[in-house]
Amino acid sequence: MPTLSTSSLRPLYTAAQVRELDRRTIAGGIESFALMQRAASSAWHSFRSRWPQARSVTVLCGSGNNGGDGHVLAALAMQSGLKVQRISLRPLDALTGDVARAAELASAAGVGLDEWQPNTTLVGEVIVDALLGTGLSGDVTGEIKQLMEAINASHQPVLALDIPSGISADTGAVMGLAVDAACTVTFIGDKIGLHTGDAPAYTGEIDFRPLGVKAQAFFDIPPSAWRLDDGLLEEFFAPRSRISHKGELGHVVVMGGAPGFGGAALLASQAAARLGAGKVSLATAAEHVTASLMRCPEVMAHGLRGGADAGQLTSQADVIVVGPGLGQGAWGQAILQSALQTDVPLIVDADALNLLASRWPDVRRDNWVLTPHPGEAARLLGCSVADIQADRPAAARALQRARGGVVILKGAGSLVAGPSGLVICPYGNPGMASGGMGDVLSGMLGTLVAQSDNIERGAWLGVMVHAQAGDEAAKTTGERGLLASDLASYARVLINP
Template sequence: MLRPLYKAAQVRELDRRTIAGGIDGFALMQRAASSAWHCFRSRWPQARSLTVVCGHGNNGGDGHVLAALGMQSGLKVQRITLKPLDELSGSAARAAELATSAGVGCEEWHAGIALTGEVIIDALLGTGLNGAVEGRFKRVIEMINAADRPVLAIDIPSGLVADTGAMPGVAVNAACTVTFIGDKIGLHTGDAPACTGEIDFRSLGVKAQAYFDIPPTAWRLDESLLAGAFTPRLRTSHKGTMGHVLVMGGAPGFGGAALLACQAAARMGAGKVSLATAPEHITASLVRCPEVMAHGVRGGAEASELPHNADVVVVGPGLGQAAWGQAVLQSALQSDAPLVVDADALNLLARQWPDVQRDNWILTPHPGEAARLLGCTVADIQADRPAAVQALQRARGGVVILKGAGSLIAGPAGLVVCPYGNPGMASGGMGDVLSGMLGALIAQRGEVEFSAWLGTMVHALAADHAAEQEGERGLLASDLASYARKLINP
């Protein structure tokens, strides 16, 4: 139920082996172009004209073949190339000849050229890009984006890095990306969600997982996991069998985050939820969610015994980095129970406990917190999110969730990508709700890594459902709990 994701070099090797196995390289190119054509036709069935912008490699070759298919179907086709046709070689040259034989005209790109198609096909650059696009290719991408017309990107939006999802310079803003042979990890994280539009994967008949020596780099989570993970409860279930979550947070003056985490844990089905917070927040807790057992703690001594009574400890929401937060975090770290570590607990780990490792915790940093934990910059994290989350998991153990567009989860089982979520989640408290959900799932399931997968996915899907109902702007963290409850009762 999880889709395998690959790096660009792995897909190129799959392509090479497919050709070596007896499929002609040009025939494979024709398959790709035909798949792209069907994607185009299904998405824009009323379009009567298109502009195909072709680079000089195999990605451009796909574009030439697609241009021929468009002409044969009666569309008005504008073909623009970045390299003279007589300088092309290999399959790209054959593809260009096919388009010319089909009657497709060709213009060499120049500044000021008008893009005339109703839909633009991006066949400029393939998956080999590692740095910023410069020169003519940069100007072409800027022209495509300025045209304000829908774009179908072939294999990957030009300018996007296939292995990381980073956009070091400019990239095509596509409405849809059709990608071939193996889905690429860089299409699902980092800057990619702003560039790819809908992703349409076509295997071209290549069974990538049949090559056991080319294991996937990562796996893409799928909503279909939920039905099997959230089966009906036994009729004899009671609160003692549904786990006990302790949330430790809410330093003086910062009580809201811990309350959000508690309510999320309760809505995710935890049998019991306790809260260790500053005494002045007790009244607010009783009003907000009277089902939560709230304990006012003034410091580490009063907090030290509470973790021993819980099945899982969530520490960090509203914790602060002053003496109170440090003492509460130390109490959590002294427990053998699984931990979910978020927010200021992560910042305190980076500063006060730089060498602590655990196998039974989930760390949930956003890029800024990840940068502090790894001693680098946010730009370093975002330049290669997959490498960053894996480095952090190796350094700290357990499971690490690197939040953001295309959240990444690294654990003993490997790297997983969550393709859900939306910009409405750019508001305060979202991470606190996630930490509460994670705590509830661990308390009920006893598993850390799979709970991280499920919690990340339910959190993002709940936000998607909320946005579908009421819109992205104005989405609050507290809105997610009710939508999450529906998702875990399929």
């Protein structure tokens, strides 16, 4: 299968990088106020596309350039015949530069201006959040927090300009409080913080508008991360050769299922089979073999008493998935040790990660994929879950530096950190917050890593197929009650475009 390159992915930037892109664009001959007008015009187009029947709008303007975008948008709304309520955190005579110019433009268009008061009622059918943008450096407090509370309490749909106020553009964390938007239109460079952490609960639909700026033309400002795009699926999953045979399509060995904990390993092995592995073997406690044969007879199940029994299987594997249902007792420790003694690529999940943290704290490999959720990542890094979630991109990078290989930090906006950098998956849904989803992911990763000539690219694809399969399942029958075992059939459709 072809090797993927980051040229196939969508670039993501930090707030500082976007500010530098903005500065260079202005230095290159585009007036800063003209760029502000472009942003407002793009936001107005996004507004009209989403709420074509709206007849009134409330525009909330901060004192920075984000507020300037809001003032210009208010003028456009007034010129289009909408009733406009414009509220500013600062009086007009306190504004400077392009923001003052934008505010005066709105006033000249006949838009009124009110200063925010705690008793102000937000009357628009839609609210435009142009308060803070990407410049937030600490938790919101004082009157800005009161205004944000009023926005959320209004229960009106919100269009956020650049980023919902209160969300960190670099980490996706909520800085004390965040505006709950129905749509976010973001400018110049897509921000990494819009796609991970808490942000997906606040951004709504994300509408990226580059404003004519070709960010990747600035070669000395490399993207901070990359966003997975579903175009990768067609690129990777080309029709198979008519003379393909199972020996060419990967032998995945799933090692897990301690006595009494067989379900996770069964889920992983069946997912590996459904993703198209040539052969799948399951190395599990002997008591689970019968259940495996009944569930999926295509999986070759082997009962293991301990790590010594695994030697022949591991020598035949192209990839080993170790961890689902492994347990942290003597049996699980012996099985993980047998996997670590091979030079076969590993997918390490669940209790295998906890054992790495407690029993193998210094082991590092280039040919493995670690798949922690935030709790497991915290144990591996020796910190708290809150620390992980406060800056998920930094945590994923730190874990990859410490342990090597590829690290998948699971959760909303799953992150894949590897030698090529950081990749974010924008797919997935809350219905996937149920038991066994990680086990299915590990099995899918096993097959796709086995079939890829690059472990990192196989990890990208596994995360993406897993998340999109969850989305397709939710579209069909809803999010609630979605089971991990539902994903395999949807994933099979995705990998046969």
